[in-house]
Amino acid sequence: QRLTEFADARRASLELALYSTAPIHEDFEKLKLANSLEFMKSVYGANDPLAQRVLKGKTPEARSAELIEGTKLKHSAYRKQLAAGARKAIEESNDPMIDLARSIDREARGARKRYEDEVLGVERTSYGKIARALFETEGTKLYPDATFTLRLSYGAVKGYWENGRFVPSFTTLGGLYARAGKFRSKFPYVLPPRWMERKPMVNLKTPFNFVSTHDVIGGNSGSPTINKRGELVGLIFDGNIQSLVGNFDYDESVNRSISVDVRGMWEVLRKIFDANEIVDELTKA
Structure with missing residues (x-):
């Protein structure tokens, strides 16, 4: 099932990012991935089957380095090659990052669905109710929620x-x-x-x-x-x-x-x- 961010309307911007030849800084990517792996380990626990499957007995830092150094996805030409080969090319790829994505896809989608249903869905419903209640009780004494409109916020530099x-x-x-x-x-x-x-x-x-x-x-x-x-x-x-x-x-x-x-x-x-x-x-x- 296609995720919402991969809708046809967003294809042009997605391809622009996917095929970009801008340099990828490996040290930065290792740091980000290691941080994510450390968070996963802290949430699931080191003995959880998912954590063990992802980390393969290594520390988050070591596993991150292994994945980032081993992947060819950091090369624009390889990303184009996979896209041109469509689903078959991706399924046949043995790139370590693609292997990782495949191995956790079911759990990742499940966690995302739960978050969308239990958090985002509740927030979307509740924000409107809260905003209406605040306006009814406080009127214009409170400024409205941010809605992507241009606005200024004042303040002072202060410890x-x-x-x-x-x-x-x-x-x-x-x-x-x-x-x-x-x-x-x-x-x-x-x-x-x-x-x-x-x-x-x-x-x-x-x-x-x-x-x-x-x-x-x-x-x-x-x-x-x-x-x-x-x-x-x-x-x-x-x-x-x-x-x-x-x-x-x-x-x-x-x-x-x-x-x-x-x-x-x-x-x-x-x-x-x-x-x-x-x-x-x-x-x-």
């Missing part, structure tokens, strides 16, 4: 207290390296080799991320963070753990959005990636 410890409003590049060192660069606190090699060149006092009281929600990632002078100072990409209830409630004392600081972007682009032309274009325009 917060968590479990008796004050969380400062800014982190630094030095803190990033320190955290990797504290955990001896073990997963998931591993910095790419290039970051480690260029560390002597980096100003470790440079702000990297900052938190603010903006009330945002999933789907806002990548939105510009602008100061009162209209200057771009960051890009929002996440929220703290306390913001997970943001669909239903907001507490300014602890809810925080997280942005990457443009000063951190510039420092990394210049010192680690040698992308001076990009920074010059952004700062001198």
Whole structure:
């Protein structure tokens, strides 16, 4: 049964992504897959038949490396070859990633159906009821839910207290390296080799991320963070753990959005990636 994201209406955009010759960064793919495998192991348990079938007696990191290094799907030409050969070519393929997908297809579809029925279906039904109830009781005192329309959210850069410890409003590049060192660069606190090699060149006092009281929600990632002078100072990409209830409630004392600081972007682009032309274009325009 075809999944909804593979509808004919989306075929053009799907093929554009599928046949793209953009480079695939293996280290990043290994990190993402290892994180997913670790999560699966924690949910199902190491002795679960599914976990054992997927991990094949290896750690999530080792299994991820084995799969990413062994697959030919990272090559655009091979993806085109499979698509041209249609179902028969895929069924006859012994690529490790395709083998993995085949081996968990039944369980994956079952988990997805359960999530769609028990979570998404309930949410879709309930959101409308909650929105109507809020409007009837609060009127225009509350702003409406995000509906993919353009809107502004105001806030201030501000730290917060968590479990008796004050969380400062800014982190630094030095803190990033320190955290990797504290955990001896073990997963998931591993910095790419290039970051480690260029560390002597980096100003470790440079702000990297900052938190603010903006009330945002999933789907806002990548939105510009602008100061009162209209200057771009960051890009929002996440929220703290306390913001997970943001669909239903907001507490300014602890809810925080997280942005990457443009000063951190510039420092990394210049010192680690040698992308001076990009920074010059952004700062001198």
